Amino acid sequence: MTTSPRGLWYRLGPIWSLVSLLAIVYVVTLINSFLGESVQVQLQYALVNLIIVVALQIFIGTSGVLSFGHVAFVAVGAWTVGLLTIDPELKRNLLPDLFPFLFDLNAPWLVAVVIGGVVGGLLALVVSPVLMRLNGLQAGIATFALLGVVNQVLTYWSSVGPRSGQSMVGIPDVLNLQTTMLFAMAAIVAAWLFQRTRPSRLLRAAREDGIAAASSGINVVSQRIIVFAVSGIVAGVAGGLFALTNRVVQSSQLNIELTFVTLAMLVLGGMLSLSGAVIGTLVFSLVDVLLVRMQNGLEIGAYVVSVPQGARAIILGLILVGMLLFRPSGITGGREFVWPFRSDRPLPGMPPTNES
Amino acid sequence: MTGQLIQSLVDALSAGATLGLAALSIGLVFGVIRLANFAQAEIITASAYCLIFTWQLGWFIAVPLSMLVAVAMSLLMEFAVFSRMRSANPATLLIASFGLSFLLQRVYELMFSNNVRTAPVASGLAQTVEFAGVRIQLLSVATITIAGLLLLGLHLFLSRTSMGLQLKAAAADFRTARLVGIPAGRVIALSFALSGILAAAVAFVLTVQSGAVGPTFGVQITILALVGAVIGGIDKISGSLAGGFLVGFVTSLLATWLPQEMSNFKDAYVFVLVIGVLLFRPSGLLIKGRGVART
Amino acid sequence: MSIDDNASIDDDASIVDDARSGSGQRGRGLRVEGLEVAYGGVPAVRGIDLEVKAGEAVGLIGPNGAGKSSTLLGIMGAVARSGRVLVKGEDLAGFPPEKVVRRGVALVPEGRHVFAELSVADNLRLGAVARRDRTGYSEAMEHVLTLFPMLRDFGHRQAGLLSGGQQQQLAIGRALMSDPDILLLDEPSLGLSPTAVDTVFEALDVIRAAGKAVLVVEQRAEFTIAFCDRTFVLHDGEITLTLSPEDAEKVDVLTKAYFG
């Protein structure tokens, strides 16, 4: 903190914050990979969630508009990867009502994930001219409605998926923890780079001062559309990875509950910074892992710490509500995290969040 | 055919009335403190559990008790959580209520297990009566009656009493209401209490309908109510009511009249309708002009 | 006409004296010491001292954004503030608006803010919410209706349907219903026709003569300076000039008031 404003750390700050985030993800993955199979599985889900939360942050953190709809992009990403990677023979048997052309459509999983991202981004792009005009509560409700529509379509439209009540099975086991981690890191890098682009900067400026932005001629809606589509791509990729991690996809898994959990992670970390997305997800997932362990009795030395079955979700809920009550700007307070130096300099066009 | 038409209209009216009440219970609070309370769902659930558990003691105990539970929960939420978030914006408040809702659902799971609890609550109302060739569910008639009476009572309260007038003023313009000398804490508590009473009515209707209550009992209707309130114009008490009614009415008609393979998508149609309404009337159907919503 | 339910009888006797001499902490006027208001750390009012005695009208003028409204809102407790706000010797620091109103201060807010969907009568009724007594209510109502006879004819009309000038009268009437000792007005002439402005200021004259302390924020400098017993010029949250009615005609003073 003794460095002058023009000091080396100051200029390196943004890159350094990126490096620290990547390092954190790496270290967390490394440590956890020694902790046994079940933790590894949980961690892989956590990393997929991390990408969803990053997608949410790209949009919410930049525009200041609430979205309950991103899980819709996750869902179409997951659907896409499911359809493209399940063995054609299996598909014919398990998903008999599919459009015929889908039977033989097949792609290597990596390509499928990329296409999942494209589909997620396209859906976001298609609905954005409508959704991006709205603000505040209206935007929240409209994005929620989008999730509702997509979820119902995926649940009941057997021409693009399983019959209602059934799930898509037979997704190949190809994704390991390391690869998932690389995807998570890539998402972080992508989000970080995107923060530095013009649409993102303009939108942050507009978020801070709607009137000034409007009078300086920024077309908020069109900037928002770009940002929404980009976050849709990231969410679509996350959906693809979810499909490969879970290996079974069902529309009920990609609905309100996931929306809530990922939003909770983002709120916990702090919506206004990328660090918030990363740290919120990791902290939330870590606490979750611990609580699951404690439900089964966690041994620390000679002591056994345990919490009653079902207490896990309650404690997670309490943490979230407590956070909103006492520190609504999240763990990071909306600042980028710079390890080991605390950066007091918020991102350009990103003020410290109001204390309220 | 006409018989079927009338029957479906009565059902739709009753569905609209239920959802209208639920939306109103959200709008009442929103008007005053800009909180779209998602955890209204858990107030409904609590009240419904109460009905199920106490029904064998007699309706004259179970019904007042369920109202008491709803009002108490509503006030408790206000004092424990929302009163501490006065300066937060509506989006943050919505997320907070979302979190509270999630939290309470898990508490119910722990207390009452994931399985539904059942009791034949007012099973007499579950009958169908035939009247001039038209088969009508008694419950639909009861629902419409309950809603009508409650709305009448609420209307009288708001327009005839000083407290009601203060609440109306606070809902219209909270800041000015305070400047005029209306005590903020008292009107807010009043709005939560009234909202609790409406939630209890909704819980009663839904419990009679299904006879079974689980931890997420109130969620479905609350989501639709929230959606209804916003498209009707959550800024205005009448807007929430009308929006909720509309969504309930349309959903019910779609469920009855759409062919089987399409009726699966009835919620999707409603949601598309919602997005359309929001696009053309972002502040709600009943609010004149665009963008007057103080959100 | 003034019905003061809060003051005890011996207080009442001294009040008349206080009003005359205008002195002392226990007077029925308003005294503000070192008032500061800031929004998110950005100061809008930076330490204002002013006093309005009973039976006196004080003006507050200044350019847009000078902090005039913030001063009034600070007095009302509607925004976070520091400093002392003394009424009848009691410091109202930390009081929420509803309590400030109960101590005898009423605000006619900028832009009137009548409850548009409610009737004129209901608006007036709401103004009396802060009253503790029942007896004074009808008297206050009678007084308001005498002051603004128009309101009597439109009792059942929706307030939002009134003209701007009528709404302003209603807003003042609503504030008077709590029988305040101190009346704060934020730009009562905003958007009104000249005749409507006259009506409003004639009423203010009556209110002042009835022994109330009036603090009026205005944009129309000349008019305000002439009307008020004293007028403060506010600039960037600070009082830079104090003017007396004689200054109303001096053009250079006026220019200075506005461009500082």
Ligand SMILES: Nc1ncnc2c1ncn2[C@@H]1O[C@H](COP(=O)(O)OP(=O)(O)OP(=O)(O)O)[C@@H](O)[C@H]1O
């Ligand atoms: N709610 C608010 N949040 C943030 N800043 C505010 C708020 N209200 C006022 N301000 C700022 O405080 C300063 C003083 O504003 P205020 O409304 O008191 O000015 P004013 O003298 O009444 O102006 P006008 O003549 O335009 O009414 C201005 O710079 C304004 O931008």
Ligand SMILES: [Mg+2]
């Ligand atoms: Mg002003």
